Each structure stands twice: as structure tokens, then as C-alpha cells.
Amino acid sequence: MTTVEAGRAAPPRPARSRRSPAAPVLALLWAGAAAVLALWWTGAGSVTGAAGWLTGAGRIAGLLCGYSCAVLVGLMARVPLLEVRIGSDRVARWHAMAGRYTVSLLVAHVVLILAGYSAEDGTPLVGEALAVVHLPDMLKALAGTAVLLAVGFLSARAVRRRVTHEFWYYVHLLTYAAVFLAFGHQIGLGEEFTGSPVATRLWYALYLGVAALVLWFRILTPVRLNLRHRMRVESVRQEAPDVYSVLVRGRRLDELGARSGQFFRWRFLRPGMSWTSNPYSLSAPPRPDLLRVTVKALGDHSAAVAGLRPGTRVWAEGPYGSLTADRATAHRSLLIAAGVGITPLRALFETLPGDVSLIYRARTAQDLALSAELEEIAGRRGSQVLYALNGPRGERPRIDPAWLRAAFPGIAGYDVYLCGPHGFAQELYAALRSAGVPDRRIHHESFAL
Ligand SMILES: Cc1cc2nc3c(=O)[nH]c(=O)nc-3n(C[C@H](O)[C@H](O)[C@H](O)COP(=O)(O)OP(=O)(O)OC[C@H]3O[C@@H](n4cnc5c(N)ncnc54)[C@H](O)[C@@H]3O)c2cc1C
Structure with missing residues (x-):
């Protein structure tokens, strides 16, 4: 067994290859937000006085919130372009970010619109709120708001840690109901829609498009897959x-x-x-x-x-997942796994073309899983496997830039596949970057969604 000498390791951010379509997809999502602003602009008419500005800001927040809801749901529709080409972990981070925007915009929408109406009508805020609730579709919107706020609260890191994954997941599914409940008041009360059949059709197209993605990729595709296989x-x-x-x-x-x-x-x-x-x-x-x-x-x-x-x-x-051989751009690859992060890399170790080496980080030799297979593959391919185990007193192995450069001369020209706990991946990412490996050649998958 070849091991990495125990010593001290170094410390920040895994990223993924630039060949993924992440940048164009993000640009498209932001362009959609800009189009929503244009929708408000064309439907707004003239905005006058503090009350007008408050109401206008509330409408903008509401429109953006409606758009953001569609994005939220679309990102989790398990669309292959997102899940496979961009990577599930990155898409999940976008979804979490969109969730934070949605909740902030929702709160801003409610507060600003009520403040604006209250200033326009000269009535107290509470009285205005009670009057607004009686508008058509507003009770449903109120229920949707409550659900979205509850999901947002549950997703806050401190709260999420305290609930089981199942509870968090099933409450999250209620987001669909919340989005559905809130839709009616957008179309029925939003001046941008009541005054423009074109805008209404576009809004329907956005929501129906997202619903079709969910139906197709989250329901019909899995049903077909499981019936077939x-x-x-x-x-x-x-x-x-x-x-x-x-x-x-x-x-x-x-x-x-x-x-x-x-x-x-x-x-x-x-x-x-x-x-x-x-x-x-x-x-x-x-x-x-x-x-x-x-x-x-x-x-x-x-x-x-x-x-x-x-x-x-x-x-x-x-x-x-996008941690696949098509990410490779070089002839030589280095796979770095920690703990159960070995699983996807074990499969890649067998199939990646070119020269492949593997570093496998575990606490002790007993914790190594699949090592006999790794040795067998290494023997067959003429590859090397290095085990990075703790030292006799629990010292962590040293996998720093100098060691990486010495162990893998020319490492800057390697593709590196990295999979392991978040802290480990961050440390290794920093070490690899310092050793000269460009960001686009470090392919990473996080096991934490
Ligand atoms: C893309 C990906 C690939 C993975 N591959 C492997 C693998 O090959 N082998 C392996 O042992 N583990 C793998 N994991 C981790 C594995 O999914 C979790 O350890 C497992 O789901 C824990 O579930 P639990 O109910 O036993 O534990 P819990 O106590 O419920 O959770 C333990 C941790 O896992 C997280 N988790 C639980 N369920 C899920 C879920 N459905 N989705 C995302 N996170 C969840 C929790 O948030 C918590 O952080 C992978 C994770 C991801 C995201």
C-alpha cells in the first residue's frame, strides 16, 4: 500500500469546469428578470408622489417575486441540461439563492404595496391590510404567502439542521401549492396583466412552461424509467x-x-x-x-x-451529475477522494481514458472501502493509488501544493476530479490552485445538496 506521509494540510472554493453552460443559463435567468422590469415599465403609466412610488416599488417586488417563484420551481424540475451539464450541486445552490430572493421580494411586496395603498387612501396600515384581503384571490394568495414564508424559515441553515431531511423535503414540496395559490392574484390584480393580454399570455406561458417541465421530468420520466427497467x-x-x-x-x-x-x-x-x-x-x-x-x-x-x-x-x-469523463480536457487525470467520496471516483478510475492516478483520503486503513478493486484496476491500468491516512497519533496527511507538485510533476496540466466532504474539498481546491491547476480543470461534486 502506498501512503501519503502524515503532516499538516493547507485551507477555499471548489468550482467546476467552464465548459458547462452555467454562464449562458444564468444570463438567461437574469435577462428574464430584466424583461419583468420592462413589463412593469410598459404597464406603469406615470408614478407620482410618495404613495405612487411605494406602490410602484411594491409592484416591481411582486412581479419579480412571481418570476422568481417560477425560476425556483424550474431549477428543481430535474431538467437534464441543468442536472447533467451544469451539475446538481450547483443548481441546488442557485435554487437556494433564488429561494432567498423570493422570500425577500415577497416580504418587500407585501410591506410596500400595503404602505403605498395606505398612503394613497389615507387609511391606517392595518385597516388597509384588512381591506386588501377581501380582494378577489387574496385569501389564496395569503395562504400561499404563509406557506412560502414557512418554507423559507425551514430552509434557514440553523433551522434546517434541527429538522430531519424528510420533514424539510416534504414541507418543501408545499412550495408547488404556494405558487399555485398565489398565481390567481397576480393575473387578476396586477395592472401589468389586467391592461395587457400579451403580458397575461406571456405570464401564463412562463408558468405553464415550468409546470410542463415539472410534469415531464419529475413525474412522467421517472415513471417511464421505472416501468421500463x-x-x-x-x-x-x-x-x-x-x-x-x-x-x-x-x-x-x-x-x-x-x-x-x-x-x-x-x-x-x-x-x-x-x-x-x-x-x-x-x-x-x-x-x-x-x-x-x-x-x-x-x-x-x-x-x-x-x-x-x-x-x-x-x-x-x-x-x-456532471462529474463525468466528458469534463476531461487533458490526457492525464488525478482523482482525489475522501471518505465515501470514493464512490464516483472508483467508477471513473476504471473508465477515464488516459493516465489516471488516485489519492484516497481516509482516517485509517480499516476505513478504506473498495480498496481491493482500486488496487486491481491500478494494476491493470498501470496507474498509482495513494492512500492518505492519518498518522499514528491521528496527524492528518500532508497534501499541500509543494507535495502535489512533487508527487505529480506537471500537475498544472492535469484534470483533477475531487469528491469528498465540503471542508476537505475546499482545502484541496485551494492546494490545487496554488499548485497551478487552473480552475477549469478542477471538477468537483459535493455530497451535500
Ligand atoms: C450527488 C450526491 C451523491 C451522493 N453519493 C453518495 C454515495 O455514493 N454514497 C454515500 O454513502 N453517500 C452519498 N451521498 C450522500 C448521501 O446522499 C447522504 O449521506 C444520505 O442521503 C444520508 O441520508 P440519511 O437519511 O441516512 O441521513 P440523514 O441523517 O437524514 O442525513 C445525513 C446528511 O445527509 C443529508 N441528506 C439526507 N438525505 C438527503 C437527500 N435525499 N438528498 C441530499 N442530502 C440528503 C442531510 O441533509 C444530512 O446532511 C451523496 C449525496 C449527493 C448529494
Whole structure:
């Protein structure tokens, strides 16, 4: 076993290859926001006095909030362009950011519109609020607002840590209901729409387009996939303490188009597990009849994987993820895994073309999963595997820029695939950048969505 000497490691931000269409998609989303402002501008007429400005600002906030709701939902529609070409983890971060904008715009909309109406009518704010609630569709909008605020509150980091993932997830699904409830008052009361059939049609097109994406990619596509491939657990095998591999058999799995480095969301249809779908990466290249995942027990769902019985029905969604061979731009690649981050890199280690080396970070030799396979692949390919284990007194191995340059001469010309816990990925990203690896050649996947 070749190991990395224990010592001190260095510290910030993983990014991904610039070849992804992230920049044009982001530009499109911002262009949409600009178009929404133009919609207000064309429908606004003249704005006069403080009351007019307050109401105008409230309308802008409301329109942008409506747009942002559509973006929020669209980003989570599991559209392959987003999930595969841009990467699920980055899209999830955009979604979280859009969520923060939505909640801020919603609060601004309510406060500014009420303040504006109250100033226009010369009535107290509370009286104005009570009057507004009686307008058509406003009770539904109020319910939608309450749900969106509750989802926003639950998503705040401090709160999210205290609730289970399932609770957070199912409350999150209520966002669909909230968006639906709020739609009527936008079309029915927004002056931009009441005065313009074209604007109304465009708004409908936006919302119906997003609804079609959700229906297609989140519902019909998975149903079709699972009816067609009929997956079942073939066997379960222990790989390391608390780490188990699950082999899943199915029909014509090659038609899924899955590639090494990608992941699926898995739902194992047995009591206690059917309600949760968790993301696990393929830990071996996909075969036409078999897929394999390797799971570390971190919570209820992942721990229950060890007890799966052969024959258990499996409901899978995917493939997702952009940590694939098409990201490679160079002939030489370095894979760096920590802990269970080894899973997608194990599959890539076998299939990436060119010269491939692997660094595998774990606390102790006992914690290494799949090491026999890694050795076998390394022997077959003539590649090297370096294990970065803690020293005898728990010292962390030294993987700093100087070490990286010495161990991999010419590292600036490598593609680097990185997968592991957030802190580790940040440290390694900084070390790689200091060692001269350009940002576009560092391909990263985070296991935290
Ligand atoms: C793209 C991706 C690929 C992954 N691949 C693997 C893999 O190959 N092997 C492996 O062991 N782990 C993998 N993980 C991590 C794995 O999904 C979580 O460890 C697992 O879902 C924990 O669920 P739990 O119910 O056991 O634990 P919990 O106690 O519920 O959660 C433990 C942690 O996992 C997070 N988590 C729980 N459920 C989900 C979910 N459905 N989606 C996202 N995060 C969740 C929680 O927020 C928490 O931070 C991957 C994660 C992602 C995002």
C-alpha cells in the first residue's frame, strides 16, 4: 500500500469546469428578470408622489417575486441540461439563492404595496391590510404567502439542521401549492396583466412552461424509467465498517445512458424506506443488467441500506451529475477522494481514458472501502493509488501544493476530479490552485445538496 506521509494540510472554493453552460443559463435567468422590469415599465403609466412610488416599488417586488417563484420551481424540475451539464450541486445552490430572493421580494411586496395603498387612501396600515384581503384571490394568495414564508424559515441553515431531511423535503414540496395559490392574484390584480393580454399570455406561458417541465421530468420520466427497467436489489455486501454496496439488477439499463461519475436518487420500496429518495453515486461503471452503489451509514436511510433484502423493488431517478469523463480536457487525470467520496471516483478510475492516478483520503486503513478493486484496476491500468491516512497519533496527511507538485510533476496540466466532504474539498481546491491547476480543470461534486 502506498501512503501519503502524515503532516499538516493547507485551507477555499471548489468550482467546476467552464465548459458547462452555467454562464449562458444564468444570463438567461437574469435577462428574464430584466424583461419583468420592462413589463412593469410598459404597464406603469406615470408614478407620482410618495404613495405612487411605494406602490410602484411594491409592484416591481411582486412581479419579480412571481418570476422568481417560477425560476425556483424550474431549477428543481430535474431538467437534464441543468442536472447533467451544469451539475446538481450547483443548481441546488442557485435554487437556494433564488429561494432567498423570493422570500425577500415577497416580504418587500407585501410591506410596500400595503404602505403605498395606505398612503394613497389615507387609511391606517392595518385597516388597509384588512381591506386588501377581501380582494378577489387574496385569501389564496395569503395562504400561499404563509406557506412560502414557512418554507423559507425551514430552509434557514440553523433551522434546517434541527429538522430531519424528510420533514424539510416534504414541507418543501408545499412550495408547488404556494405558487399555485398565489398565481390567481397576480393575473387578476396586477395592472401589468389586467391592461395587457400579451403580458397575461406571456405570464401564463412562463408558468405553464415550468409546470410542463415539472410534469415531464419529475413525474412522467421517472415513471417511464421505472416501468421500463424494473429494478430490484440483487445483493448487498459490506465493504468497510458502516459501508455497504448494493447491486441493483434491471432490464436494458444501458438505455439509461448513465455514465461513471453520475448518481441516481434511490428509493428502496420496503417498509420504512419507501418515502425517502436519497442520492447515491454509481460506484462501478454501469452495466446493461447491473448498477452498483456504495453507501456509508450516516443517518436512518443510509444505515437501513445494510438490511436490504435481495428482490426488494427499487425506484430510481436519474442519471444526474456532471462529474463525468466528458469534463476531461487533458490526457492525464488525478482523482482525489475522501471518505465515501470514493464512490464516483472508483467508477471513473476504471473508465477515464488516459493516465489516471488516485489519492484516497481516509482516517485509517480499516476505513478504506473498495480498496481491493482500486488496487486491481491500478494494476491493470498501470496507474498509482495513494492512500492518505492519518498518522499514528491521528496527524492528518500532508497534501499541500509543494507535495502535489512533487508527487505529480506537471500537475498544472492535469484534470483533477475531487469528491469528498465540503471542508476537505475546499482545502484541496485551494492546494490545487496554488499548485497551478487552473480552475477549469478542477471538477468537483459535493455530497451535500
Ligand atoms: C450527488 C450526491 C451523491 C451522493 N453519493 C453518495 C454515495 O455514493 N454514497 C454515500 O454513502 N453517500 C452519498 N451521498 C450522500 C448521501 O446522499 C447522504 O449521506 C444520505 O442521503 C444520508 O441520508 P440519511 O437519511 O441516512 O441521513 P440523514 O441523517 O437524514 O442525513 C445525513 C446528511 O445527509 C443529508 N441528506 C439526507 N438525505 C438527503 C437527500 N435525499 N438528498 C441530499 N442530502 C440528503 C442531510 O441533509 C444530512 O446532511 C451523496 C449525496 C449527493 C448529494
